[in-house]
Amino acid sequence: MNKPELLVTPKSVSHVEALLEAGADAFLIGEEKFGLRLAGEFTLEDVKTITTLVHAAGKKVYVAMNAIFHNDRVPLLAPYMKAIDEIGVDAIYFGDPAVVMTKRELDSKTPLHWDAETIATNWFQANYWGKRGATRAYLARELGVEEIIEIKENADVEIEVQVHGMTCMFQSKRPLLGNYFLYQGKAMEVENRKEARNMFLYDKERGNKYPIYEDYNGTHIYSPADMCIIDELEELFEANIDVFRIEGVLHEEAYIVTVVEQYRKAIDAYFENEDTYIDMKEELVEAIEAIQPALRPMDTGFFFKETVY
């Protein structure tokens, strides 16, 4: 059994430093022109700075190119990938096959990690993209723990799963917030709130609140609860899941740091002795509950929830 890599999406360069301190093993960064729903916005200059910083600590840096690209962005893919190659990051996250094509054309040596969000649902797909250059697959969040384990047992690539944070459940190309304001005749709101990430949709019937925001890639809607499975990690350890992801998007820097610290403790404790981890669970959960925003309940996502169809 190997310790899983603890991956986090940071919000800023200084945040990366704090997260290294907190025990993160890997960082996924990038900019919204190429990457989806990142916690922070990082220019190529930032990527360079962070790579130096993180590599000096012996840890990993990945850049997101996992957007759904339209023709207008296709000419930008090769220059961006070349720049990333030169910086020497450890991998590129992708969902759109245009990135695979670009890698072939450039003969880029930077490995690919397959990240097609909601559609990454079985081991065959993971291996399919493995044959086309991916060394890792980031699984859909709508999978049960049994499904995740079966995927890992059959996968030829590393398997990454989200263990904490918000999950995206919807992406539209349309500016749905802006459209609503325009419909209401509030053109000013569009300007005022375009960059704001403090809005949510209230679902009266279910009493749920779904965070929502707009960016270059369209409109994104998030789950009503934050995933937290810090006290349910045994099966993932036993299955040798390669990467645990902590999703930082829409959370405060300090919150993400504390969460990373707790997962770091959990992983280290388990690999020291399973009982140490079990004894520690309550304390880990309490530490997160203490800082959990009032608006965000916690749940275990789809780990123990089946869907029908």
Place this chain on the structure above:
Amino acid sequence: MATIEINNRISEIIDGKRVITKKPELLAPAGNLEKLKIAVHYGADAVFIGGQEFGLRSNAGNFSIDEMREGVEFANKYGAKIYVTTNIFAHNDNMDGLEDYLMAIEGTGVTGIIVADPLIIETCREVAPKLEIHLSTQQSLSNWKAVQYWKDEGLNRVVLARETGAEEIKLMKENVDIEIESFVHGAMCIAYSGRCVLSNHMTARDSNRGGCCQSCRWDYDLYAVEDGEEKPLFEQGDEAFAMSPKDLNLIESIPKIIELGIDSMKVEGRMKSIHYIATVVTVYRKVMDAYCADPENFVVKKEWIEELAKCANRETDSSFFEGEPGFEQQMFGTHSKQTTYDFCGMVLDYDEETQMITLQQRNYFKPGDEVEFFGPNIENFRVVVEEIFDEKGNSLDAARHPLEIVRFKCPHKVNSYDMMRKEMR
């Protein structure tokens, strides 16, 4: 330059007149065998259907293997093709039975399958190599380089993301030599298809395995959090936040679609009625044929647009094909509009000597009602219904029972499969 090349490919000058020689395929949906037959009879070049597994509309009627075979036999008589949607994103436990299923589909003689999951693509190639493979819109295919990827992978056709516009499709056609299928009519997903799991989170139904419960059509209230306070971004009496898109309708864009060299024009709606399918297919057929026969003198007739509206249950719009949608392309406050016409019956037979129609009833009508007939081989006409008889010749005060066989006199000739509708007042 590129545009000229495309023009050369799709048209020829015959007797000094430009004629379109590369007509796109008109592709219609069918939720069951009856709908398939209607779609083909009304002029669809191809029909897409769902099987009982691996497809995305769990609620649609869907076809057994035997029904697929019967559908193929019927379609063959018209030279029409059948495609089977197998476009779920599989979970591990959906993998069992896939090989047998694909082999069975191949055995029915259908032309191809519409697929999103590489698992099904690769398995199909191995066990059912005679089937064409078309990439589903569930892959959200939005750029020419990704189109090139699927071409290199050996796929026969790609269905584009609904978010692609005419200019984007043009560039794809110029850069990649592969068949392109594009939606022209019907309901839209507001999200990138495949990238929405609202149903999973709200109702534990897996949208990418056919369980979508259309949570995007519900109403929500929009709030902002400011200094820890939840502040509503709407006022008393304002319409709720909604994401319901208007339906797609590209009837007026048909010339542009044809000139772009798009290979297949897809009508959405496996859940729709035979009246809907018949109406939409007839109109698109007429417009496509009219344009192809004489593109230079083509004009969109008002009657075509009015005819299409007779089966619409939502407002319609032309985006994304004709441009990025704004708020006018969404529906706030209203979710559907009342249909303006009732489908009253389908013609089973017409006796020219006695001028008696034999009709299968689908909705209430009575003597004195003004009704309209339409069909693939007749011009629409209206008549007032005279005395109605049942099968035994008894006079009826009204045709009340669904699927009841009734007869009445009509001075205009009609054909089997022609339909009768009545304006709602």
